[in-house]
Amino acid sequence: MAESLSVFRGDRLVLDDVSLTLNSGDALLLTGPNGAGKSTLLRVLAGLRRPDGGTLLWEGTPIAQDWTAHTARVAYLGHQDALKPSLTVRENLAISARAGGGEMEDALNAVDLLHLSSLPARLLSAGQKRRTALARVLLARAPLWLLDEPSLGLDAASVDLLGQAIATHRAHGGLVIATTHVPLPLEHVSHLALPGMPDQTRGWWGTGETDLRGDAA
Numbered sequence: 001m002a003e004s005l006s007v008f009r010g011d012r013l014v015l016d017d018v019s020l021t022l023n024s025g026d027a028l029l030l031t032g033p034n035g036a037g038k039s040t041l042l043r044v045l046a047g048l049r050r051p052d053g054g055t056l057l058w059e060g061t062p063i064a065q066d067w068t069a070h071t072a073r074v075a076y077l078g079h080q081d082a083l084k085p086s087l088t089v090r091e092n093l094a095i096s097a098r099a100g101g102g103e104m105e106d107a108l109n110a111v112d113l114l115h116l117s118s119l120p121a122r123l124l125s126a127g128q129k130r131r132t133a134l135a136r137v138l139l140a141r142a143p144l145w146l147l148d149e150p151s152l153g154l155d156a157a158s159v160d161l162l163g164q165a166i167a168t169h170r171a172h173g174g175l176v177i178a179t180t181h182v183p184l185p186l187e188h189v190s191h192l193a194l195p196g197m198p199d200q201t202r203g204w205w206g207t208g209e210t211d212l213r214g215d216a217a
């Protein structure tokens with residue numbers, strides 16, 4: 001999927017020769033210290049930023065041939081929840097539902113937001129906003145989820161819901177790449193530690209993890 005990516009931010013080489021491959025149902029956790037380039041890598045994979053070197057492929061075809069087609073494959077959750085404050089939860093999500101055709105009630109249910117769906121987004125707590133943004137990912141009906149610190153601000157019950165949503169997506173053949181600084185309730189994940197990761201955190205990231213660094217295609 002990604003071959004030998006390199007990305008400069010300013011004059012600093014933030015990503016140097018990063019490669020990774022995901023198959024249907026796979027999940028990859030990106031870890032590394034602040035500034036390691038995790039968000040940068042996600043934005044490149046989302047097509048929001050062009051790499052300075054290397055190639056992105058989808059089913060063997062270079063993504064650069066059709067960036068618009070790639071955008072339709074991706075549900076991207078950034079650090080910002082990007083909600084319109086005056087619109088209700090449901091109205092915010094309706095925009096995504098129209099774009100992706102997903103089921104509104106199922107998405108609200110999956111992140112336990114049904115009871116808050118008529119509230120304007122400006123009245124939501126940080127965790128409730130994050131859950132709304134996650135519901136938008138569900139509604140996008142995109143095969144590739146790119147999640148930047150998806151558990152940010154979530155309580156324990158909501159982190160469990162996040163884990164279930166990801167597991168369901170994977171069970172239907174979806175792909176997930178998520179950055180995180182904390183363990184997530186995921187099974188059989190791969191793990192790409194961008195440079196600077198302290199060794200003692202190995203083993204945090206769920207069961208069955210595989211270290212892709214160094215041997216990824």
Ligand SMILES: Nc1ncnc2c1ncn2[C@@H]1O[C@H](COP(=O)(O)OP(=O)(O)OP(=O)(O)O)[C@@H](O)[C@H]1O
Binds near residue numbers: 038039041
């Ligand atoms: N607009 C910019 N111009 C120049 N450098 C930038 C810019 N945005 C980010 N950077 C630099 O790029 C590097 C990677 O940033 P990035 O946000 O990808 O890191 P990260 O691993 O996601 O960090 P965090 O764990 O804090 O979220 C950092 O050194 C940062 O200072």
